[in-house]
Amino acid sequence: MSSRSILRRGLVLLASAATVAALSACSSGTAAVPGSDPSASAQASSLDEVYANAPVADAAALIADSTMAKIKARGKLIVAEALDAPLLSQQDPTNPEDVQGFDADLAKMLAIYILGEPNVEIVPPASETREALLANGTVDVVFNTYTITEKRAEQVDFAGPYLESGLAVAVRSDNTDINGIDDLGGKTVIVGANTPAVTAVPEKQPTADVVSFGTDPQALQALQQGRGDAYVQDFTLLASHAIDDKSIKVVGQPFTSEAYGIGLKKDDAQFKSFINDWLEKIQKDGSWAKIWDATLGEAVESSAPTPPAIGSVPGS
Numbered sequence: 001m002s003s004r005s006i007l008r009r010g011l012v013l014l015a016s017a018a019t020v021a022a023l024s025a026c027s028s029g030t031a032a033v034p035g036s037d038p039s040a041s042a043q044a045s046s047l048d049e050v051y052a053n054a055p056v057a058d059a060a061a062l063i064a065d066s067t068m069a070k071i072k073a074r075g076k077l078i079v080a081e082a083l084d085a086p087l088l089s090q091q092d093p094t095n096p097e098d099v100q101g102f103d104a105d106l107a108k109m110l111a112i113y114i115l116g117e118p119n120v121e122i123v124p125p126a127s128e129t130r131e132a133l134l135a136n137g138t139v140d141v142v143f144n145t146y147t148i149t150e151k152r153a154e155q156v157d158f159a160g161p162y163l164e165s166g167l168a169v170a171v172r173s174d175n176t177d178i179n180g181i182d183d184l185g186g187k188t189v190i191v192g193a194n195t196p197a198v199t200a201v202p203e204k205q206p207t208a209d210v211v212s213f214g215t216d217p218q219a220l221q222a223l224q225q226g227r228g229d230a231y232v233q234d235f236t237l238l239a240s241h242a243i244d245d246k247s248i249k250v251v252g253q254p255f256t257s258e259a260y261g262i263g264l265k266k267d268d269a270q271f272k273s274f275i276n277d278w279l280e281k282i283q284k285d286g287s288w289a290k291i292w293d294a295t296l297g298e299a300v301e302s303s304a305p306t307p308p309a310i311g312s313v314p315g316s
Contacts, residue, residue: 047105050290054112055281057274067271068114071140077111080125080133080142080263084217087240087295088145089122103143105291106162106282110141113278126214128194131155134265141275142263145234147196153315157268158261159275161308161316162288166254167200168235170242172223173249178230180252184208190219190228197232200256223248234258259313276310283307 062069071077081103083091089101099122108118123139130146133139134156145165148158171178178184184205191197193212201210211228213219216237223231224247231238235254242250262279264272282288289304310316 047291047294050287050294051108051112051118054109054287055278055285056116057113057278061274061277062114063270066274067140067265067268068274071114075115076119076121077107077114077141078121078123078139079107080123080130080139081107081144082216083122083124085145085237085240086244088237089143100295102163102291102295103145105295106288107141107143109282109287109291110275110278113281127192127216128214130194130263134263137265140264144263145237145260146263147234147258148261148313148315149196150315156266157264157272158316159264159272160261160279160310161259161313162262162279163260164257164308165234165236165260166258167197167232167256168238168250168254169252170223170231170233170238170248170250171229172226173247175229175249175251178251181205181232181255182252184230184232187229188227190222190231192216192219192233195233196256196258201232204255220245220248259308259316261313261316279307279310 057068062072081089081099083089083099085101085103087101089099089104089107092098092100107120107122111118111120123133125133125139125142125144130142130144131152134142142156146152146158148161152158169178169180169184178187181201181204184201185207187205187208189201189205189208189210191201191210191212193214198210198212201208211222213222216233219231219233220241222228224245231248235250238248238250242248262275264275279288288307292304
């Protein structure tokens, strides 16, 4: 089965189970995501109308001395998001200012809501640095497939959830022995540091030898080089890699359900409420679904899933 077919089958499965919501697109550009259909750029251009009609917060919502007021005064939203995650936030190598993906487009929409224009500065994070970037004020928000957990919520606040997915297994394309989580006993399993896979893999397969890497590219390279038998990461992230990289494939089905949140500095209740209000607006006016259709929807044969309910997950 092709990696594209795997992506289509898996995302339809998750959507039908009401556990996936997608990932893809942010930046001022609308070029096609690498690996997508040639029609992707035309579809992405449909976001111009979404941006033109994007909601903008009333002046009264920008409470004096609040985080949103400070962002407004600064003139840009500083976001922690990847530059190397197709279908999530992928930098165009021919135009570094053009970053596309579901996370990226949502960040752009949030910037419009606060500033009236999509001024976004991106700080690429590693899995283990997201909390620090928020705590020290380096970034305003994190859009980075940031799974909401009660433990993480002790260090940061989460708005949302804004989408859902789950952990899955990727292997090298020539591997015929591993067909999912059930086959990882006794295997060397690669995970991202400070991701849910760190604990989920041992829970499912106590005899697996778990090795962690700080970034997704490092973990992916380790799999490609044979330093591990499998890589366990979010399904949508693995599928986005498999679209363009024929050396790996996604096997089996997601074995967990994970809700993603927008990471915020701890104990900023005003900003959290402000962003949750924004999320509800773009869900109700159809913007969220249109962004999904123009990005991840280009790679699947299904309608945009229903977004997860705000505050529906412990820790959110």
